[in-house]
Amino acid sequence: MAVSLVESGAALQSMRNSDFDAYSAYGEVIDNAVQAEAKNIRVQVTYDPARPQSRREPIRKICFGDDGVGMSAEILERCLQLGYSSRYNDRTGIGRFGVGAILGAINQCQKVEVYSKEAGGEWLYTYVDLEQVFSDPPTMESIPVPVSKAIPEDLKDLVGTDRGTLVIWSKYDRQPDDGSRIVEELKVWVGRTYRHFIWKNVKFFVNGAQVAAIDPLYVKTELTKFSADPKGTEFKEMTLDWPIAREDQVSGGPTTSTIRIRMSLLPAELRPAQGAGNSKAAQERYIDRNNGVSILRNGREVLYDVIPYWNGARFEEIDRWWGCEISFDAILDKAFMVKNIKRGALPMKDLKDALRDKIEPTRKTALERVRELWKQAKGEEHVQTNTETVITGHEAAEKVAKDTPTPKNETSKGKNTDEEIDKFTKEWLADADEASRKKWESKFAGQPFTILDANWRGPEFMEVAHLGGSDVLKYNMRHSFFAELEAIRVSIQGEQGDDNNATRLRLLIDLLLISFAKAQAMFDPKLTMTAEQLLEQLRMNWGNYLSNYISTSKKSEDGTSA
Incomplete structure (x- = not known):
């Protein structure tokens, strides 16, 4: 029939x-x-x-x-x-x-x-x-x-x-x-x-x-696209016993079912500074989409979002740096109000309140740790007041540039170096005390190039300030280039245990960009030339200075005179 x-x-x-x-x-x-x-x-x-x-x-x-x-x-x-x-x-x-x-x-x-x-x-x-x-x-x-x-x-x-x-x-x-x-x-x-x-x-x-697995908690890297990634920090699992709807209970069976809540803090290497969530490394790992919770029904995700009508603190961009996974057995479908097409979950109000009480304290702890790391990074971006000198983290490249003989910059003509340094330092360290600014002024004046790690919104990955012969390169650490570079460096250092090559990679990138700044500084601002001539001269100077800096670096490693 x-x-x-x-x-x-x-x-x-x-x-x-x-x-x-x-x-x-x-x-x-x-x-x-x-x-x-x-x-x-x-x-x-x-x-x-x-x-x-x-x-x-x-x-x-x-x-x-x-x-x-x-x-x-x-x-x-x-x-x-x-x-x-x-x-x-x-x-x-x-x-x-x-x-x-x-x-x-x-x-x-x-x-x-x-x-x-x-x-x-x-x-x-x-x-x-x-x-x-x-x-x-x-x-x-x-x-x-x-x-x-x-x-x-x-x-x-x-x-x-x-x-x-x-x-x-x-x-x-x-x-x-x-x-x-x-x-x-x-x-x-x-x-x-x-x-x-x-x-x-x-x-x-x-x-x-x-298809590779994607873990919103970032604590399991096996069978993901980035199996060599550092793993997130998982907090202690929380449980919540919840009543089974009377019509779904089995005679002589349990009257409650256990809901499991797992929470994590994403790896520090992926969140080194504020703005890292928009980096290429973060986007490749879908961290830029990671704002909410994952609800699993019998191991299968039915919601990946902010829980509808969440009555805890409002979710912001910073919430992408922690993960939450709520797992329940299908016997609790009524409590989670799962639709017959398994699209979405809307916990009942009492359950939502109970989940909030479990989640919010750990969420607060996770956000405090994220902000503390960013505060530390921002502090390092400016000045370390407990030392006699100031540290940028790029001293190796700065020393190579200082030890390499090069002609004077054309951009220095007519500039008073002390005045340029004073002006730059006051703008850059507007909130710092006088002693801190003096330390930085001394550092700028004592070497031809200084590299600073900074953060700003915009497409530029680097800015160069020509200060009359003592030039400053500012890296925009929000740019995807530096996030990707750091991920590669950490991978080399962590996966292969190779500190030397990780350090060498950073040095070469610094020298590459210092060479560009030097080549740029060799153009007379009053000189007129075609775009073709300018680009040709820039390429030649850039390559020559890079060769010279690398040569100095190798001599230093070999222990010979620069």
């Missing part, structure tokens, strides 16, 4: 407007693959390049393949029926309600095809096409009985050899973004949402690329 798809085509049309976004819709199909014990889950997004008249990259189809246990003919026949599930109300896995996959599919596209094969069986096929359902008169009023049908040749690599399931979405008419953008965002969404399954050796692939 034919299985009815739904009572009314009009009702089905309204269901297309269910509360999905594209990624939560994809997740419903992926959930089924995980529940089917798949070890390899593959998503293939096929899209056309943008045309001149349209910048959109239209999706032609999305295919989901796995090597899970597959479906019998009976289950396959009903798998596209709204409301049916072979695991309805089963809270042991990540599925439960049985409406997510088909609702997610029709929210995004008009045609859904399913192939499935159990071990030792054959590939069976059925489908739903909304164009046929909505035609007048309808040419599809029930789900076709599954028939034996071979997997398309070009999609065989998406499924297992002896078992598995293939789901194909086509007639894609509700595309939210360019195809290429969806592919990249899907890798991020899958890597974070299913991270605990990745760590249990379930492999996920998007357009052939294996």
Whole structure:
């Protein structure tokens, strides 16, 4: 007997407007693959390049393949029926309600095809096409009985050899973004949402690329894109026993279930100074998106955001530097008000208050530590008052520049060095006391180049102040260049235990930039030349000074006279 798809085509049309976004819709199909014990889950997004008249990259189809246990003919026949599930109300896995996959599919596209094969069986096929359902008169009023049908040749690599399931979405008419953008965002969404399954050796692939895990706590680096990264500091796990709704209790079973709260402070190396959250290193690790909490239901993420209507302190940019993961068993679905499509979680008010009381004290501690490090970095940016001299952290390069004979700067002509240094120091150290400023003035006057680590908003990664022969380079530590450089230096130093090469890398970068400043200082401000002549002269001078500085550095290392 034919299985009815739904009572009314009009009702089905309204269901297309269910509360999905594209990624939560994809997740419903992926959930089924995980529940089917798949070890390899593959998503293939096929899209056309943008045309001149349209910048959109239209999706032609999305295919989901796995090597899970597959479906019998009976289950396959009903798998596209709204409301049916072979695991309805089963809270042991990540599925439960049985409406997510088909609702997610029709929210995004008009045609859904399913192939499935159990071990030792054959590939069976059925489908739903909304164009046929909505035609007048309808040419599809029930789900076709599954028939034996071979997997398309070009999609065989998406499924297992002896078992598995293939789901194909086509007639894609509700595309939210360019195809290429969806592919990249899907890798991020899958890597974070299913991270605990990745760590249990379930492999996920998007357009052939294996997905890396993303840990919002930054305490587990295994199977992430940056396995050599330093790990965050995890605070002591907190637990909260919460009542199970009476209708969900099992006779003689427990009346409460334990909610687990894990919190962390991200590695100091990734947050050296205020503004580091916008660096390239932070963006590559998605720290710039890390503002809120991760709520997991049976190990699968259902929320990654600020908890709706949070009644604690307002979340700010600085909150990206700590992580929080709240895990609960699906038996508490009512307390977390999880939707039947597993998109989002909204803890009940009493639960939200209890979570706030657990989270806020640790959050406060984490933010204090972040601010303390930034305060220390800002202090080092200016002056160390407990020493006889002042320290920049770039003394090695400054000494090389001082020990290398070079001609006088053209920019120095007509400038009074003492006056220029005094003016610069008062502007830069406006809040410092007189003794501190004198120390810096002495340092500036005693060497041709001084390098300062500073922070400011803007695209410039460096500024050069020509002070009549005693020049100052200011590095903008907010710029992604320096964040990336520091991440590489820390990786060399930490992963390989190679202090010498890490130090050498920093020295070479300093000499490279000092050489540029020197080459720039050799231009007479009154000289007129073409842009081509200027660039050619700059390149030649830059290369020559860099060679000279490196030569001095090598002689110093060898113990010979500079």
